Amino acid sequence: MAITYEIKKLLGGSSDERLEIIEKCTRERLLLILGSDLKEVPPELEYVVLDVSLKRFNRIGQEGMQSYSQEGLSMTFSESDF
Numbered sequence: 793m794a795i796t797y798e799i800k801k802l803l804g805g806s807s808d809e810r811l812e813i814i815e816k817c818t819r820e821r822l823l824l825i826l827g828s829d830l831k832e833v834p835p836e837l838e839y840v841v842l843d844v845s846l847k848r849f850n851r852i853g854q855e856g857m858q859s860y861s862q863e864g865l866s867m868t869f870s871e872s873d874f
Contacts, residue, residue, distance in 0.1 A: 798813050798817075801813055802814070802852060803852070803853070810849060810852060811845065811849060814845045814848045814849055815841065815845050817848075818841050818844045818845045818848065819832075819833050819841055822837065822840060822841060822844070851869065854869070
């Protein structure tokens with residue numbers, strides 16, 4: 793049920809709700825990547841949470857796309873935000 797709730801908020805919630813979920817998921821994923829017994833993201837890596845959260849927020853609704861092109865506008869996304 794929690795995953796369904798988060799997906800609904802990401803797709804149709806307010807900006808604050810979206811950012812809250814994205815930040816939580818980004819922190820969890822970063823801690824997993826760091827692979828240690830850390831309970832919190834170290835202060836010196838907070839910029840990673842900010843950068844990745846911003847990238848993910850800007851990609852809402854376009855998560856599966858690798859590239860997009862229309863009338864001179866072209867966007868390309870990397871596979872990993874990290």
